[in-house]
Amino acid sequence: MxxxxxxxxxxxxxxxxxxxxxxxxxxxxxxxxxxxxxxxxxxxxxxxxxxxxxxxxxxxxxxxxxxxxxxxxxxxxxxxxxxxxxxxxxxxxxxxxxxxxxxxxxxxxxxxxxxxxxxxxxxxxxxxxxxxxxxxxxxxxxxxxxxxxxxxxxxxxxxxxxxxxxxxxxxxxxxxxxxxxxxxxxxxxxxxxxxxxxxxxxxxLPCLTTPDTSARFTGTGFDVHAFDTSKGHRPMVLGGVKIDAPMGFLAHSDGDVAIHALIDALMGAAGMGDIGEIFPDTDASWAGADSAKLLRHVVHLLTHAGFEIASADLTIVAQTPKIAPHKEAMRRRLAELLDIAPQHMNVKTTTTEKLGFVGRKEGVAVQASATLKFFNWMQP
CATH class of the missing domain: 3.90.550.10 (Spore Coat Polysaccharide Biosynthesis Protein SpsA; Chain A)
Structure with missing residues (x-):
């Protein structure tokens, strides 16, 4: 040596x-x-x-x-x-x-x-x-x-x-x-x-061989945000969609708890860590940030790193406000942000039957999962 x-x-x-x-x-x-x-x-x-x-x-x-x-x-x-x-x-x-x-x-x-x-x-x-x-x-x-x-x-x-x-x-x-x-x-x-x-x-370049297009990588994400009912609260944004509600979310960014959980799922699937590592809540530059822009940045990182998003799934747990009327708008908006076909994005809703902080109408919780695959660079 x-x-x-x-x-x-x-x-x-x-x-x-x-x-x-x-x-x-x-x-x-x-x-x-x-x-x-x-x-x-x-x-x-x-x-x-x-x-x-x-x-x-x-x-x-x-x-x-x-x-x-x-x-x-x-x-x-x-x-x-x-x-x-x-x-x-x-x-x-x-x-x-x-x-x-x-x-x-x-x-x-x-x-x-x-x-x-x-x-x-x-x-x-x-x-x-x-x-x-x-x-x-x-x-x-x-x-x-x-x-x-x-x-x-x-x-x-x-x-x-x-x-x-x-x-x-x-x-x-x-x-x-x-x-x-x-x-x-x-x-x-x-x-x-x-x-x-x-x-x-x-x-x-003979040393370049075919990418493993059969591999799939799945990650999960979970996030919770409490409601902000103070005067002058931010508008509620959930799943990239503005919702007419008498409250917003307490958060460093705009508080879109659904997108935050989805970002963690995507980063988990890629092995990139978690949302706090790239958007720390100690960084003033992210104060009030549009979570849709954060998600697009993560998609950009994933794409540059050789991944394609295969599918994603959300479960929104909320006693209030009513989420069901907004599910389709969320699904289509998130599919657009992820640059995937709408049928590969799923949004589900449920309540906690009035149990816990969600049941007491103190906030919203979201569980997310996402599946990635390697980009096939050999395709024309």
């Missing part, structure tokens, strides 16, 4: 991928792509530690996938360079291997060749020749002088840190090292290190 740290960059927005799921969350079987790439590297047994850089909204969820003291997770920045600078703060070894999750088909031979090459340089990178004729600024260029640069790239950590302090925005490590006078060594790259940028690139 070398005195070497792996940095895996997986914080991008994947805007050019043009799929609902972000490319770092494509499922290879049942494993997200970033984890598949990490495990491929770790199986080489070349690294002392690994640092995974994820989007700030996704780092906590990434941590839930692996518990290993030799793997650290850090939040990325607004650019690749900013993300790498964040990662380097956690690197303690003299050498660092930086790779993009967008180049998933890595192998040990490339990494070992980079290790040998860096002995005579400050940065070692895999390259490919340019086979096509190239024109630039109205004239052809001699293509034998052109190289296509790939990752992973192996650098001397301290020099790379110094290089990235420049105001210049570099697109890779070799450019940064070269800019501060460092020596760059080139090795033969491999076509299998093709970069996953556009959806059609998936066909060029």
């Amino acid at each position: 070398s005195d070497l740290t792996l940095v895996l960059l997986a914080a991008g927005e994947a805007t050019r991928f043009k799929k609902p799921v972000k490319k770092q969350w494509l499922r290879v079987g049942s494993v997200p792509l970033w984890l598949h790439v990490l495990e491929t590297f770790r199986a080489m047994r070349l690294f002392k530690e690994a640092v995974v850089v994820g989007h700030a909204d996704e780092v906590a969820f990434m941590r839930r996938h692996i518990y290993n003291e030799k793997v650290r997770f850090v939040a990325g920045g607004p650019s690749r360079q900013a993300s790498l600078k964040n990662a380097l703060e956690a690197v303690k070894t003299p050498l660092v291997l930086v790779s993009d999750v967008a180049r998933p088909c890595v192998d040990k031979t490339i990494c070992k060749t980079l290790l040998a090459a860096v002995e005579r340089a400050d940065c070692a990178v895999p390259t490919l020749p340019v086979p096509d004729t190239v024109w630039y600024d109205g004239r052809p260029i001699d293509r034998k002088h052109l190289l296509r640069i790939q990752t992973p790239q192996l650098s001397r950590t301290e020099l790379l840190r110094k290089a990235l302090e420049a105001e210049t925005e570099f697109t890779d490590e070799s450019s940064a090292i070269h800019a501060v006078g460092g020596k760059v060594a080139f090795i033969a790259g491999d076509a299998s290190l093709h970069k996953l940028t556009f959806a059609e690139d998936t066909a060029l």
